[in-house]
Amino acid sequence: MTTVISVPPSLDEHTFEHVIEQLANTPEGSKILLDARHARWASPYGLTALLCVAQSRSERIGFAVPEHPDTVSYWSRTGFFRHAAELYDLHGSVPRSREAHESDVLLEITPITKSDDVHGVVGRIQQKAADILHGQLNLETAVTGSFGMALSESCQNIVEHAGLGGWVAVQTYKYTRRLGRRVVVIAVCDAGVGFRKSLESSPGHRQKDRWDDAMALEDAVLRAVSRFRHGDAGRGQGLAGIRRFVGRWHGKLTVRSGTARIGIVPEWDEDMPMTEGLPYFPGAQMQIIIPERVGEAPARTRSSATSATSARGRSRF
Amino acid sequence: MHIDVGTVLRGTVCDLYSNLVTRPTGAAVRTAIERQVTEIGAPVVTTIDFSQVNLLDFSCADEIVAKLLLRYTSDGGPQGFLTFRGIHDGHIDPIETVLERHALALVSWHEGEAELFGYVDDHERDHWIVVRDEGPVTAEAVAQRLGVAMAFAEEQLERLFRRRLVMRRDDGYAVPGVVHGSAGPLPGNGQGVQ
Numbered sequence: 001m002t003t004v005i006s007v008p009p010s011l012d013e014h015t016f017e018h019v020i021e022q023l024a025n026t027p028e029g030s031k032i033l034l035d036a037r038h039a040r041w042a043s044p045y046g047l048t049a050l051l052c053v054a055q056s057r058s059e060r061i062g063f064a065v066p067e068h069p070d071t072v073s074y075w076s077r078t079g080f081f082r083h084a085a086e087l088y089d090l091h092g093s094v095p096r097s098r099e100a101h102e103s104d105v106l107l108e109i110t111p112i113t114k115s116d117d118v119h120g121v122v123g124r125i126q127q128k129a130a131d132i133l134h135g136q137l138n139l140e141t142a143v144t145g146s147f148g149m150a151l152s153e154s155c156q157n158i159v160e161h162a163g164l165g166g167w168v169a170v171q172t173y174k175y176t177r178r179l180g181r182r183v184v185v186i187a188v189c190d191a192g193v194g195f196r197k198s199l200e201s202s203p204g205h206r207q208k209d210r211w212d213d214a215m216a217l218e219d220a221v222l223r224a225v226s227r228f229r230h231g232d233a234g235r236g237q238g239l240a241g242i243r244r245f246v247g248r249w250h251g252k253l254t255v256r257s258g259t260a261r262i263g264i265v266p267e268w269d270e271d272m273p274m275t276e277g278l279p280y281f282p283g284a285q286m287q288i289i290i291p292e293r294v295g296e297a298p299a300r301t302r303s304s305a306t307s308a309t310s311a312r313g314r315s316r317f
Numbered sequence: 318m319h320i321d322v323g324t325v326l327r328g329t330v331c332d333l334y335s336n337l338v339t340r341p342t343g344a345a346v347r348t349a350i351e352r353q354v355t356e357i358g359a360p361v362v363t364t365i366d367f368s369q370v371n372l373l374d375f376s377c378a379d380e381i382v383a384k385l386l387l388r389y390t391s392d393g394g395p396q397g398f399l400t401f402r403g404i405h406d407g408h409i410d411p412i413e414t415v416l417e418r419h420a421l422a423l424v425s426w427h428e429g430e431a432e433l434f435g436y437v438d439d440h441e442r443d444h445w446i447v448v449r450d451e452g453p454v455t456a457e458a459v460a461q462r463l464g465v466a467m468a469f470a471e472e473q474l475e476r477l478f479r480r481r482l483v484m485r486r487d488d489g490y491a492v493p494g495v496v497h498g499s500a501g502p503l504p505g506n507g508q509g510v511q
Contacts, residue, residue: 115339119331122338122372145372145407152338152374160340237375237414244410 002062007036011046013254013287017278023053024279033062034088040071044169044187045287047080048109051167052191054087056282065092078169079108106132106170106184113165118155121168122148129184132172137182137292139249146245147184147290153238154188154286161198162283166190179268181292191283195220195257202226213258214276221255221262242288251290257283266291318357322381322403323369325349336372343380350385354395361397361484362493364426368403378411379418386421389481398481398493401425409434424482424493431492433482441482444473445492448483452491459490 005022008015019034026032034053042050054061063084066072073095075081081094107125112118130144137143151170158166168188175183196216199205208215219225221243226236239255246253246264253264254271261275268291326334329349330342337343354363365385367373382401388394404412404425416422416435425432431449433442447459454462460470474490477483483490 115341116331118339119334119336119342122336123334126336126372142406146410148336148338148372149374149411152336152372153376156339156374156376233419235379237379237418241375241411241414244414 002031002033004033004035007034007039007050009038009040011039011042011050013043013045013049013256013285016046016049019050019053020279020281023056023281028057029059031059031062032057033064033091035064037064037067037092039066040068042075043287044078044109044171044185045189045285047075047078048167048169048187048189049285050080051083051087051109052189052281052283052285054084055164055191061088063088063090065090065094067092077108078105078171079110083109083111083167104172106172107168109167109169111165112155112158112168112188112190115156115159118152118159121155122152125151125170129170132184133290136172137184137290139290139293143249143290146248150242150245150288151186153242154186154288156238157284157286158188158190158192161195162190162192164190164192164283166192166283175289175291178270179291181294183289183291185290186288187286189283189285191281194283195255199225212260212276214260214262214274217255217257217260217262218274221253221264246288246290249290250293251288253289254287256281256285318354318363319366320350320353320363321366321369322346322350323367325353326370335370336374337370337377337381338372338374340376340380343377346377347381347384350381351388362400363397364400364402364494366403367401367405367408370403370408373408373411375411375414378408379415382412382423383415383419383421386416386423386481387419390421390479398484399423400431400494402427404434422480422482426494431494437482440469440473441477441480444470445477445482448474448477448490449492452483452495453486453489454491455489 003026005019008018066075076095084090106128107121110121126148129147133139133143133147134141155168166189170184170186172182172184175181196213199216199219221239224236224240243253243264250266252266252269255262259276259278259280261278263271263273265271265273323335325346326337329345337346350365385399389399401423402425404427413434420436422433422435422437425434433445443463444459447462448454451462456471456474457467459474460467463470474483478485484493
């Protein structure tokens with residue numbers, strides 16, 4: 001008997017939880033069909049996380065592709081079906097894969113398995129990201145470098161911690177429902193070991209009275225703890241840097257791992273800072289949203305360590 | 318000695334790369350820099366030039382900037398001083414982040430003027446600025462300039478020296494990279510950069 005798991009018509013980080021709930025109720029070894037026939041829209045998070053679903057099960061899963069031609073065309077342009085064809089048994093008509101030339105697809109879905117992939121992603125996206133961040137989202141030019149850093153560090157988390165290849169995608173679109181503005185979205189998802197197990201593998205890890213996925217996420221995202229931190233004080237700065245980047249540009253960061261989800265939530269959103277007791281899903285799924293700027297530029301926080309007259313650097317003594 | 322990090326990156330890791338990203342890349346570049354310094358035999362001042370580097374992430378900033386500085390400031394580390402140049406605005410955040418993480422500071426040259434980045438307290442900063450602006454300068458002159466006791470100024474300057482943020486010279490203290498009395502052409506504010 002085949003268990004049919006429905007993909008919601010609009011697939012984002014919240015509605016993806018419905019997919020996980022259904023999956024969690026399906027025993028390992030069951031025959032599964034992921035039914036996306038009625039899907040109409042998916043965020044980069046939704047698409048990359050769908051690829052992780054296939055990686056999360058030992059048995060090969062069936063996948064019924066969206067019926068609406070616009071949806072299937074758009075998913076195709078994001079590169080989704082090219083990767084899905086290797087992971088799923090696809091059912092339905094899929095257009096021949098082609099390069100993404102859409103201006104809203106900054107980076108089509110790209111596998112990340114090694115450090116070279118990170119170089120490729122960062123190098124490929126740079127000019128297009130600069131055009132969109134500065135030109136369309138009205139952000140200062142300084143955002144481009146920080147954006148590249150955030151992208152690099154989030155992808156490196158897969159290489160260094162997941163133990164299994166993952167996926168990255170970057171898109172820009174109008175975030176009508178919550179914000180009414182354009183946003184750029186980075187989604188980085190894997191179905192690897194997840195934060196809790198990664199931190200547990202550190203020689204310096206000490207089991208606390210309470211230790212679970214939520215605590216692991218707090219350690220990694222809020223306290224910059226890394227499994228490599230033992231013996232190397234410089235580790236763990238990537239997520240801290242992403243958090244700072246998101247804060248500076250009034251963005252949103254969410255990371256789901258295992259049964260918990262942590263959020264750095266801006267004033268324009270009403271998401272929860274921490275959600276626990278979610279149905280288990282392996283690995284880590286991260287989303288970064290940077291919104292279009294309206295009004296004045298944010299105050300520049302950099303001042304120099306050298307003197308009050310210089311504008312470079314920041315003082316933090 | 319001048320080391321162009323962009324050249325080291327392309328010569329060591331991949332000739333197509335212009336971004337310093339990922340920890341293995343940073344480690345490879347740092348190792349190549351250390352090899353160059355060892356082969357030549359730690360010169361008085363080594364300048365690490367980032368001007369050909371487009372993007373620098375936290376991992377590479379930690380592997381290159383922080384770990385080189387940690388090596389230089391550790392007991393038994395190489396003789397001499399490290400200075401930096403070509404640090405553009407996009408590099409500052411990752412560099413300052415790793416400096417603060419390790420309680421380090423560095424001297425960087427930008428448009429002919431020395432800058433101090435990283436973890437320094439107010440006294441260290443005040444003393445360093447006097448040395449930058451008036452060096453080579455004696456501890457006595459620094460004490461007078463800041464209106465502090467001579468012993469206090471000496472203590473601060475020695476701390477800066479141990480952190481490799483100022484050099485000791487016969488005629489007092491100077492910021493690494495400054496050439497005074499040179500017959501050659503000097504950029505910026507009458508101060509040369511090695």
